[in-house]
Amino acid sequence: MERTVYVNGDYVPEREAKISVFDRGFLFADGVYEVTSVLNGKLVDFAGHMRRLRRSLDELQMRMPCSEEELLQIHRKLVEVNAVAEGLVYMQITRGAADRDFTYPESATPTLVLFTQARPVIASPVAERGARVVTVEDLRWGRRDIKTVQLLYPSMAKMIAKGQGVDDAWLVQDGKITEGTSNNTYIVTADGTIVTRDLSHDILPGITRAAVLNCVRELQMKVEERAFSVEEALSAREAFSTSATGFVCPVVEIDGTVLGDGKPGPVARRLRQIYIEESLKSAI
CATH class of the missing domain: 3.20.10.10 (D-amino Acid Aminotransferase, subunit A, domain 2)
Incomplete structure (x- = not known):
């Protein structure tokens, strides 16, 4: 079954997921990520991951693309629609798309991407x-x-x-x-x-x-x-x-x-x- 992934507000089949070639995550590795484990269809240590996410974004002077509550709902929906009982949710935030320049762009909109991976984590x-x-x-x-x-x-x-x-x-x-x-x-x-x-x-x-x-x-x-x-x-x-x-x-x-x-x-x-x-x- 093809996974559903999240890209900038949309839930789409993975083969249809796209971001700009000018995204700074692609050009400069100008982005951060978090990986949250899933056990019995639920998220492990989610609050801790959100605290670290905010710190990473602050250190890079990068904006949070949405609220923590919205991120929680996105995580939960992806787990549900992809029927992940055990595995992980990967989330990546970049500074967004802008013409290539080493200085931070002032008006770029952050890129938010999430996807799931279903796999055993307890039985290793x-x-x-x-x-x-x-x-x-x-x-x-x-x-x-x-x-x-x-x-x-x-x-x-x-x-x-x-x-x-x-x-x-x-x-x-x-x-x-x-x-x-x-x-x-x-x-x-x-x-x-x-x-x-x-x-x-x-x-x-x-x-x-x-x-x-x-x-x-x-x-x-x-x-x-x-x-x-x-x-x-x-x-x-x-x-x-x-x-x-x-x-x-x-x-x-x-x-x-x-x-x-x-x-x-x-x-x-x-x-x-x-x-x-x-x-x-x-x-x-």
């Missing part, structure tokens, strides 16, 4: 067996805290991982791991402390990251928000990542070094289970 073969990752130099721009559509280097890093026969790449700057290509990263030390990079311009403030850290604190587990080195990761008891589509995903191998017994660790497995349970309860 990678999460079940644990992901294998390699480290790659982090060559992205310096404002990774803004969720822009500038994703070419993460794509390149994922292709490096694919070429080495593993699942993903973790990015490294000055010997410290920043984050994964599309996720936040964590290690568990020998004493059970969960360590994850602290928020700054160096990483994206993950919505799933915030939710999982809330779970960690409610469980009174020890957590440190700080940079950690590749060497620390290689000697960790276990590791995992978080993202809107991967939830909590255990990592069992880094650069060919097997962590623990080579199976998903108890901390990652517990947090994944709790996050999914809580998401099912709170999804709207």
Whole structure:
């Protein structure tokens, strides 16, 4: 069945969806996006995604194309008409179409596009067996805290991982791991402390990251928000990542070094289970 997508106020078949060749998202990657998971036909962490969206738009001096309530209704309608029980909704906002110029146009109307992807997110073969990752130099721009559509280097890093026969790449700057290509990263030390990079311009403030850290604190587990080195990761008891589509995903191998017994660790497995349970309860 052909999907229905949303383009600037219209719900249209995907093959009929069009935007201008002068759209600044196409010419300059001048746009932001959010991906919201769908469980049982409902949206997970929607309010958090809206908060981050507003921040990204503010950082780029870009206008919100409509109200949050309207965005919620668009998300819900797309989920309904495409019969998505489990999957995701992708939303992209660009500055709009204008004659090509590096300065921001003053009168452009923002472009708003949304589409769904139906796919299993709870039953994940990678999460079940644990992901294998390699480290790659982090060559992205310096404002990774803004969720822009500038994703070419993460794509390149994922292709490096694919070429080495593993699942993903973790990015490294000055010997410290920043984050994964599309996720936040964590290690568990020998004493059970969960360590994850602290928020700054160096990483994206993950919505799933915030939710999982809330779970960690409610469980009174020890957590440190700080940079950690590749060497620390290689000697960790276990590791995992978080993202809107991967939830909590255990990592069992880094650069060919097997962590623990080579199976998903108890901390990652517990947090994944709790996050999914809580998401099912709170999804709207």
